[in-house]
Amino acid sequence: MSKRTETKAGTVSRRAFLGGGATVVAMFALDAAPGSKMARAIAANLPVDTSGGPVNGWILVNADNSVSIAFGGAEMGQGILTGLAQAAAEELMVAWSQVRTQVAPTSQSYITGGSFGIRANFLKMRIAGAQAREVLLAAAAATWGIDASACSVSDGVITNTVTSATLTYAQVAKAASALTPSASPTLTDASKFRMVGRSMARLDLPSKVDGSAVFGIDVRVPGMLYAAVKNCPTIGGTLARTPATPAGAIAVVPLGNAVAVVASNTWAAFKAASSLSVAWTIPTAAAQLTTSTISAQAQTLMATGTAGSPAAERVGDAPGAYGTAVTRIESTYQLPYLPHVCMEVLNCTASVTPTSCEVWVPTQAASWVQATAMAITGLPASAVTVHPTLLGGGLGRKIEQDYVSQAIKVSKAVGKPVKLTWRREEDLSHDQYRPMGLVRVRLGADSGGRLTSIATRTVAPSPLAQRGWMAPTGNDNVEGAEGLPYAAANRLVEYVKHPAAVPVGFWRSVGNSINCFAVESALDELAVALKQDPLAYRRSLLAGDPRTLAVLDRAAADIGWNTAPAKGVARGIALSNGFGSIVALAVEVSQPTAGVMKVNRVACAVDCGLAVNPGQVESQMQGGIIQGIGTAFWGQTTFAKGVASSRNFSNTRMLLMKETPSITVSILQSGLESLGGIGEVAVPPTAPALANAWFKLTGARLRSLPFFPGANRMDD
Amino acid sequence: MTAMKYNVNGSTYQFDADPGMPLLWVIRDIIGLTGTKYGCGVEICKACTVWIDGSPEKSCDMNASEGVGRKITTIEGLSATPVGVRLQNAFIDCQAPQCGYCQSGMLMAAAKLVTSNSKPSDAQIDSALGNICACGTYPRVKQAIKKATGQPT
Ligand code: FES
Ligand code: FES
Numbered sequence: 001m002s003k004r005t006e007t008k009a010g011t012v013s014r015r016a017f018l019g020g021g022a023t024v025v026a027m028f029a030l031d032a033a034p035g036s037k038m039a040r041a042i043a044a045n046l047p048v049d050t051s052g053g054p055v056n057g058w059i060l061v062n063a064d065n066s067v068s069i070a071f072g073g074a075e076m077g078q079g080i081l082t083g084l085a086q087a088a089a090e091e092l093m094v095a096w097s098q099v100r101t102q103v104a105p106t107s108q109s110y111i112t113g114g115s116f117g118i119r120a121n122f123l124k125m126r127i128a129g130a131q132a133r134e135v136l137l138a139a140a141a142a143t144w145g146i147d148a149s150a151c152s153v154s155d156g157v158i159t160n161t162v163t164s165a166t167l168t169y170a171q172v173a174k175a176a177s178a179l180t181p182s183a184s185p186t187l188t189d190a191s192k193f194r195m196v197g198r199s200m201a202r203l204d205l206p207s208k209v210d211g212s213a214v215f216g217i218d219v220r221v222p223g224m225l226y227a228a229v230k231n232c233p234t235i236g237g238t239l240a241r242t243p244a245t246p247a248g249a250i251a252v253v254p255l256g257n258a259v260a261v262v263a264s265n266t267w268a269a270f271k272a273a274s275s276l277s278v279a280w281t282i283p284t285a286a287a288q289l290t291t292s293t294i295s296a297q298a299q300t301l302m303a304t305g306t307a308g309s310p311a312a313e314r315v316g317d318a319p320g321a322y323g324t325a326v327t328r329i330e331s332t333y334q335l336p337y338l339p340h341v342c343m344e345v346l347n348c349t350a351s352v353t354p355t356s357c358e359v360w361v362p363t364q365a366a367s368w369v370q371a372t373a374m375a376i377t378g379l380p381a382s383a384v385t386v387h388p389t390l391l392g393g394g395l396g397r398k399i400e401q402d403y404v405s406q407a408i409k410v411s412k413a414v415g416k417p418v419k420l421t422w423r424r425e426e427d428l429s430h431d432q433y434r435p436m437g438l439v440r441v442r443l444g445a446d447s448g449g450r451l452t453s454i455a456t457r458t459v460a461p462s463p464l465a466q467r468g469w470m471a472p473t474g475n476d477n478v479e480g481a482e483g484l485p486y487a488a489a490n491r492l493v494e495y496v497k498h499p500a501a502v503p504v505g506f507w508r509s510v511g512n513s514i515n516c517f518a519v520e521s522a523l524d525e526l527a528v529a530l531k532q533d534p535l536a537y538r539r540s541l542l543a544g545d546p547r548t549l550a551v552l553d554r555a556a557a558d559i560g561w562n563t564a565p566a567k568g569v570a571r572g573i574a575l576s577n578g579f580g581s582i583v584a585l586a587v588e589v590s591q592p593t594a595g596v597m598k599v600n601r602v603a604c605a606v607d608c609g610l611a612v613n614p615g616q617v618e619s620q621m622q623g624g625i626i627q628g629i630g631t632a633f634w635g636q637t638t639f640a641k642g643v644a645s646s647r648n649f650s651n652t653r654m655l656l657m658k659e660t661p662s663i664t665v666s667i668l669q670s671g672l673e674s675l676g677g678i679g680e681v682a683v684p685p686t687a688p689a690l691a692n693a694w695f696k697l698t699g700a701r702l703r704s705l706p707f708f709p710g711a712n713r714m715d716d
Numbered sequence: 717m718t719a720m721k722y723n724v725n726g727s728t729y730q731f732d733a734d735p736g737m738p739l740l741w742v743i744r745d746i747i748g749l750t751g752t753k754y755g756c757g758v759e760i761c762k763a764c765t766v767w768i769d770g771s772p773e774k775s776c777d778m779n780a781s782e783g784v785g786r787k788i789t790t791i792e793g794l795s796a797t798p799v800g801v802r803l804q805n806a807f808i809d810c811q812a813p814q815c816g817y818c819q820s821g822m823l824m825a826a827a828k829l830v831t832s833n834s835k836p837s838d839a840q841i842d843s844a845l846g847n848i849c850a851c852g853t854y855p856r857v858k859q860a861i862k863k864a865t866g867q868p869t
Contacts (some may be wrong), residue, residue: 029859075816077815077816078814079814079816091747132756199811202811205807205808205811205813206808208813209804209807209808209813209819209823210792210794210795211752211790211794211820212792213749213751213816215816216746217750217754220748226839265745266745267734267738267748268734268737308869316723341850342815342817343763343850343851344753344815345813390816391815392816393815393850395850421754423757424756467853500844548726552841587717614810619814619853622854622855623852624850624852626854627850629851648756648757649755649756649761649848650758654850655854656842656843656845656846657847658842659845662855
């Protein structure tokens, strides 16, 4: 993964960055052959009882016959640690109670994002498990002098079917680790899965109910100091001069666009940082970074801006078909910058010496952390050790390196281990935000109401362009607009880059959350114009896509679409197809007091191919919907001359338990061949489903997010 | 700096601290019990909830000197109470935590609720658990509290 990143950073899309490809998948398992460098590395990195041994780079058998499965991703609540362990354990044929996990070395890590965890690693982990099982069986067979086919295995105990003698995995692990595993081990047939497809208990949860889980912010290294940062409040501003070390602090470290204060505990560092009076050099361009200016620029770009070429999608002649359509809808939707709001603020602990660098960090990208450390310290990879911790939420924010590089620089400057923590105020006002967006949708239908033309034009800043990875068509900015399942002979998906310099990044579901709101709202508007039921109209456009239709139908059935809602309640529906999965949401809303939306009920249907852990799929749907409701209602960051509005939860309102509707989740499974991601998919359809229901209830169409910007105070 | 003596989870801790330091940071940085979490520092998110003499308090909202002479219970001490264990088991049975960051605060609030109300209603759970969870674990947390109190979920 890191190799791909370094060599292709200039040209590849985020998808390629995050996804890994088939070659990588195969390589991991093969490279981890016993005795290989990788196997040794893992053995050296994993603090296990060595009387067992590694049987390949991913699997260790411990002396107590438990197995340790290496995990190379980021566990941030989405359950991927457990899902991948299930894949390996399934093939290993051990009991769930025997399964442990260990952090994989950085060389075996993958970038956690794009909902690729299962898609990119599921087969890889199955192969690793199957390889391990095969060499363990072969070692036992050799001990007994029989053919491996005369051995059976259950719960990590191998039985000689001739003599009924048994050997545990632990007893043969050493011998097994000297054998060369097959490049194409025999995998369990999906119809015989015992663990995959079941809601196995998450392996990380016991530590999350007794305070023992170690998130990045909990790391404690002997002799460490504590740092807080004050980032320049204005985007693009830099430190004019290094301020004097304030009372109660140990040191002040200049960081270009920020300054760090080092103290003997977090609070002293926070206090000193927030009281620090700092002179900043503010670029004149910052004056342009005001929400009203950025919005006006977006309007101009919508009218006259040049779209990226070639268009992300062009089929037939959408403008021509729109021109001759009998029924036309043209609507423009507006979306704000949005902060990530992980519950665990950004933090990183680093210990830099002249010859080594260790970093403990909640990160979605361990290999990028290593690269960051190498660039700052000049040390080789072999001298840099990254310890990825559990993440108190990631949501795309913890893929970034800003907080990581700050900690490494501060430790280097003071010559001691340092834990650097951002106050919540810094975390919210210096995010790399979900881009704002202006999306115009033009839909045309013929005299029979059939959709003949669909054209979207998205104006938004681009996370890829800001990083110099820009693809000409807009790439992530058109997710949720391209590849729509609805039948229409003429299609055009355009993207116009907005140049605003507000830092933007990858926010759970990326372009999908922007474009899905526009497309699913506009389809509703067209159904209304055609005097058709929004569900029936969508169904008519999905006749050729039974998989998507089944998901839509399930959500509709679960909400009881064909029965009348209670008085004062209205329903809305929306569909999304990102990350290889399909999600439909049907919602019921009411208006308890004028202008206030209450979400009474949500019915979610999802098809992610195979639900490796249905319980976790349900969790991710619930969580995505809850985040989707909160952000649709209140989520935004505005800017005034380059200064972000978001401060703390006081003006960044989050949905609470008392506001959470009942949510049902139905999981449809179209099979292992169409494995999809689940971490992000529930967010995009939430806002349009609510807006569509609100229109039904009130006759007012919500085309701008958030719906209720004035109600964003949590302490109201 | 002031010399202080604390009772946390039944153990005694002696240390010097700035009397103005919030209790949260005394617990995390000085005593070294990191299960209690920083979420906002401004008394809104409740990630920092601990028990002071048996009642739930936001530890970012108290200063170090206010912890002296009180019986402080943190998430690390919850396992010593039967109600706490029941809730921890129910949280696991219902697979409630996602990232887990807010869950210490959730559990401290839930344990107090269940201690004083053996069969809390939905509305009572809603009002006792005003904790922010960015992951959206609310449905399962509620389910876990119902399960722990023997109510239909
Ligand atoms: S940290 Fe105390 S309420 Fe948020
Ligand atoms: S479980 Fe992640 S914030 Fe609540």
